[in-house]
Amino acid sequence: MGEREINALGFHVGIELEETSSMSLDDDLEEVSMMTKKTPVASSVLAFNNLTYSVNTSKEWRFRGILGRKDTEAVTSTRAKRKMLLNNISGEAREGEILAILGPSGSGKSTLIDALANRISKESLGGSVTLNGETLESGVLKMISAYVMQDDLLYPILTVEETLMFSADFRLPHSLSKGKKMERVQTVIDELGLRNAAKTIIGDEDHRGISGGERRRVSIGANVIRDPILLFLDEPTSGLNSSCAFMVVKVLQRIARSGRIVIMSVHQPSSRVVSLLDQLIFLSLGETVYYGSPFNLSPFLSEYGHCVPENEDTTEFMLDLYRELEDVPGGTRSMVEFNQEWYKKRNHPSNSEYSTTRLDESLKEVIPRGKLIYSDIGLTSFANPFWFDTVVLVKRSLRNSNRMPEGVCFGTLSKRNKGFKN
Numbered sequence: 001m002g003e004r005e006i007n008a009l010g011f012h013v014g015i016e017l018e019e020t021s022s023m024s025l026d027d028d029l030e031e032v033s034m035m036t037k038k039t040p041v042a043s044s045v046l047a048f049n050n051l052t053y054s055v056n057t058s059k060e061w062r063f064r065g066i067l068g069r070k071d072t073e074a075v076t077s078t079r080a081k082r083k084m085l086l087n088n089i090s091g092e093a094r095e096g097e098i099l100a101i102l103g104p105s106g107s108g109k110s111t112l113i114d115a116l117a118n119r120i121s122k123e124s125l126g127g128s129v130t131l132n133g134e135t136l137e138s139g140v141l142k143m144i145s146a147y148v149m150q151d152d153l154l155y156p157i158l159t160v161e162e163t164l165m166f167s168a169d170f171r172l173p174h175s176l177s178k179g180k181k182m183e184r185v186q187t188v189i190d191e192l193g194l195r196n197a198a199k200t201i202i203g204d205e206d207h208r209g210i211s212g213g214e215r216r217r218v219s220i221g222a223n224v225i226r227d228p229i230l231l232f233l234d235e236p237t238s239g240l241n242s243s244c245a246f247m248v249v250k251v252l253q254r255i256a257r258s259g260r261i262v263i264m265s266v267h268q269p270s271s272r273v274v275s276l277l278d279q280l281i282f283l284s285l286g287e288t289v290y291y292g293s294p295f296n297l298s299p300f301l302s303e304y305g306h307c308v309p310e311n312e313d314t315t316e317f318m319l320d321l322y323r324e325l326e327d328v329p330g331g332t333r334s335m336v337e338f339n340q341e342w343y344k345k346r347n348h349p350s351n352s353e354y355s356t357t358r359l360d361e362s363l364k365e366v367i368p369r370g371k372l373i374y375s376d377i378g379l380t381s382f383a384n385p386f387w388f389d390t391v392v393l394v395k396r397s398l399r400n401s402n403r404m405p406e407g408v409c410f411g412t413l414s415k416r417n418k419g420f421k422n
């Protein structure tokens, strides 16, 4: 354990000096990795307890008349049914760490991220979400967090630097000087390992631009420009090949280590990606089948009676195992129950240490750095007036469309969900 420092939230953070890892895949990332890395020990914690969310689904039956006679009127009966999307999900995400939510399609990964990111109405969501033991006001969590969506919505003819500068104009207070905003943009470019791509256009199917992995990092950068405390990402690696996916998660690890909480969903990560994750939640049909570190997954499976064969990837083995279980009667129930017992045995509430600094005091420190204003009456509105945001958006659209050689219509966005150039 090395020195102690105070982080963005005003919390004390223990710093460990770590050996540098070498990355030949990306020059920029390698350059940053060559510098001594600081790994903060978590001191702020987003805890979620017994999150439960269900939706109404209605089933409709139509009866023809007796003996299916066509002249009798059809009778319709509708019976409301509730579908459980999240069932008693608990866990914590710690500052300096990445919490990853894994599971097959439809297991509830996006729903859980939405629940944590305050994108599901409080009335519909059971359970609690707290930061350092305090329940966040509905608006506050949104204000101190950023949510990166699966789809890239970027302007194709703007360069990486311009894209981030427009984000800075849009997300940072307009009272901040151009120079300070540019400084922040340059910091983010380095943090994302995008130095070599800074002057390259985003590109799309018709215009050659940066790679798919770099695009994803630009999307992340546009959201971290205002330095959020919490970063939520829905499938940040989808559509990327394994080396690009690794680089994206490597960047997320760096973002987490700089004192943020990162929560992401991932469908089928490679073992290299898993090596960058700190905590995992495996979901099956809205229930937790494993919650813990990647290192404990193999012992968990052994104790559950399914030893991971030598040379097999543990995460893949786990995903295959419970996908098989989902197809048999009783499904993954025994695994869900085993996980609850296993977790209780290994974790004690005293492990969950976090700062005792009052949350509102901590927010006072951090909020002026971003787009938000803190006043004596609490958190108020966004720093930039509506007209200012409108001007920024119009300027961005105009610059993009002016550069389109074909004179493509105003405000064209690049949305490449498929066909990434990895």
Ligand SMILES: Nc1ncnc2c1ncn2[C@@H]1O[C@H](COP(=O)(O)OP(=O)(O)OP(=O)(O)O)[C@@H](O)[C@H]1O
Pocket: 055, 057, 083, 085, 103, 104, 105, 106, 107, 108, 109, 110, 111, 112, 267
């Ligand atoms: N409003 C809704 N009404 C009914 N079912 C819903 C609703 N929203 C989501 N679902 C269902 O909830 C389940 C979980 O959805 P969710 O999007 O969270 O899964 P996921 O694990 O993120 O999947 P993917 O990897 O495909 O994105 C799915 O079966 C989905 O169809």
